[in-house]
Amino acid sequence: MVQAVKTPLVSAWRILPEPVRGLIRIMRPKQWPKNGFVFAGIMFDQQLTDPDSLLRVIFAFVLLCLSASAIYVINDLVDIERDRQHPKKRNRPLPSGQLPVSWAITAAVIMPVAILGTSLAYNLALTAVLAGYLALQTAYSFWLKNIVIIDVFAVAGGFVLRVVAGVVVIDVTSFSPWLYVCAGLLALFLGIGKRRQEFILMGDKAETYRPSYKEYNLPLLDDMLRMVTTGTVLTYILYTIEAETIRSNGHKMLLTVPFVLYGIFRYLYLMHVKGEGGAPDELLFKDMPLLGTAVLWGLTVGVVLYVA
CATH class of the missing domain: 1.10.357 (Tetracycline Repressor; domain 2)
Incomplete structure (x- = not known):
């Protein structure tokens, strides 16, 4: 069934003029x-x-x-x-x-x-x-x-x-304002992780590709990543305990904490062991355990807030 849907879409894509395809690609729908x-x-x-x-x-x-x-x-x-100097980005439109x-x-x-x-x-x-x-x-x-x-x-x-x-x-x-903090820290976690992997990927060319890499090194990025990882987890746990909406549910949101911990640990594993993490948005949909964790977290949150 998937193939039956995919085939006409591929055909429609191919008949589009090259610049139109380039414009759609540069808009990055995959990152929406x-x-x-x-x-x-x-x-x-x-x-x-x-x-x-x-x-x-x-x-x-x-x-x-x-x-x-x-x-x-x-x-x-x-x-x-x-x-044009980047091994992957040089293929952009x-x-x-x-x-x-x-x-x-x-x-x-x-x-x-x-x-x-x-x-x-x-x-x-x-x-x-x-x-x-x-x-x-x-x-x-x-x-x-x-x-x-x-x-x-x-x-x-x-x-x-x-x-x-x-x-x-x-x-x-x-x-709860705690969610602003959670969102900011999670974004920092992903952003620093992406910087780290790009810094490694570019090697000696890193400083040429992005001037800020002259001021970064791997120990600094690793220390920043550790600090933000800890802050993200603690902030989310505090949110599940302190937020007004959550208190009315008897702190059942604590049930979602294991999913958050596993998701972060899985991402760190993919980064440090598998060398992934340069494109967090793509990694989420490519790694099934990570995607499954995100889905289970969302379902658990939905049950706690709307059913329990």
């Missing part, structure tokens, strides 16, 4: 699941079953996906020469020549304007969050990613803003 952070507010505020609230968050999710795609286009325009630079520039200008215009007609608070996200990530593409330590904080800030975007479009009643 990252924007699932926007559903944290509605899920943990126990409003997931409310159709109006759910539609509002889905709308925010779509705009965030398009915003992230606009940033990917801008980032690849800035990094086109560096990506711009450095490989699949997508004309003029097309990318046009998309980089039109997409943010269209996104903010659409959002402004719907929700002012969401527009402010999206504008902040676009501004932060544009600054990251041009400057912040070249500043040691600040680079990973900028990435983490983008994930926290994703959570905020899902909160401002609904009327939250008992959403």
